[in-house]
Amino acid sequence: MAIKKIEAPSFITGEEVRKKYKKWLYSKADSHYKRDSKIHNNKFSKSDYRIALHEAVKLSEGLDHYTGKKLDWHLIGSWDNKKAKEIQGYKRKFKNLPTLEHVYREDVSITLEFVICGWAVNDAKNDLSIDEFIELCKEVVEYHEHK
Numbered sequence: 400m401a402i403k404k405i406e407a408p409s410f411i412t413g414e415e416v417r418k419k420y421k422k423w424l425y426s427k428a429d430s431h432y433k434r435d436s437k438i439h440n441n442k443f444s445k446s447d448y449r450i451a452l453h454e455a456v457k458l459s460e461g462l463d464h465y466t467g468k469k470l471d472w473h474l475i476g477s478w479d480n481k482k483a484k485e486i487q488g489y490k491r492k493f494k495n496l497p498t499l500e501h502v503y504r505e506d507v508s509i510t511l512e513f514v515i516c517g518w519a520v521n522d523a524k525n526d527l528s529i530d531e532f533i534e535l536c537k538e539v540v541e542y543h544e545h546k
Contacts, residue, residue: 405453410461411472419476427499428452443511452499455513464500464514465524465532471495494519502529 407420428448435441443451463470474496483489498521502512516524524532 405449408457408461413473416473416475420472423475424449424452424456431499431501447511451511452513455499455515456497459497459515463495463516463520465516465520468495468517470497470515470517472497490518500524 407417
């Protein structure tokens, strides 16, 4: 099943951002495909990645999978590596930048499933399983509630 025409979901507003969506989607699909192919015996094509990522975006309804908060889709395609190196705190502006998270990254050879979350959440989750991440979040909240 190929994507004949990729259109940004309706929750992605603004003509400029909607135009950036396809480029962003292809770029993310290609980079995930490349990385996964180095790590796993990848049976999926770049097209499979595009489809899976596009579906994840649509299913997200524009919200972070883990927090339920609205993501800032206007940030897609705006990260600047040079500014990140030169400007202290630059990354903080991108905490709600939509990112793609493998659901089962440890075994891409079986399933190709993604969720959408903000960069700060993705960064915090890193390589933890969902259960490990939720447990970590509970520990942080519990600690600070009793502090």
